[in-house]
Amino acid sequence: MTPRIVVSLKVVPKPEEVSLNPETRTLDRAGAENVLNPPDKNALEVALGLKDTHGGTVTLVSMGPPLFKDYLELCLGMGADQAILLSDRLFAGADTYPTSLTLARAIQKLGGYDLVICGEESADASTGQVPPGLAEWLGVPQITFVDEVRVQGDTVIARRALGSSYEVLEAEMPAVVSVVVGSNEPRFPDFDRVEAAAKSGWVKVWTAAELGLRDDEVGLKGSYTIVHDLVEGEPVERKRHFLQGSLEEKIRALAEALEPFLRP
Helix, strand or coil, X not given: CCCEEEEEECEEECHHHCEEECCCCEEECCCCCEEECHHHHHHHHHHHHXXXXXXXXXXXXXXXXXXXXXXHHXXXXXXXXXXXXXXXXXXXXXXXXXXXXXXXXXXXXXXXXXXXXXXXXXXXXXXXXXHHHHHHHHCCCXXXXXXXXXXXXXEEEEEEEECCEEEEEEEECCEEEEECCXXXXXXXXXXXXXXXXXXXXXXXXXCCHHHCCCCCCCCCCCCCCCCCCCCCCCCCCCCCCCCCCCHHHHHHHXXXXXXXXXXX
């Protein structure tokens, strides 16, 4: 089989540069630098590795504003074949429910697929809900939080790390797989190909209307998660104890304090 692979990508703000807007109770990303979601880069590398081995195609699907096109062009430079950007003001403010619905509609609109590969979760929300949501909307099996993916015939075989051991799971394709962060080393893009993608308009843009979605199904209107209040937590203070006396007395006091933790 030459698999038709879809990779779901998200562009996220750097977490350390994001603030909270107390009036809208939403994340303020205006001053934050955007980056490709790290686990999604690992998911893309898995997809490209499968393409290297089995042939087939890799299609990128992402939801966000027009500026995300630059990031998709970068991924096309890594070896993906085509990219779809779901961009519409109606998509703004979506939680994981309408996000997974919107992505699923786009995947269905592509006209056929064998494997959908996602990152385990997004760095800005960290829910891990979109890959299972996609599987539910598409009505296909799912294998989540894996670090290795193989394809054998019409079966996807994935390995999930479990501390000092691992488990191997199989599912008939089409299926959805989510990949953990750091599971591989994403390849470097070919910048000639990135430039070609930018000049030739390889990234297609689809709106809610083109996906057949109503405005009450997407974005904030279609979301079930509402933030009612924001409370700033108190920073945790570490317990501190200052030793008094001479150097010998401090050493003795330190040894006495540590003794209970050193006993077998």
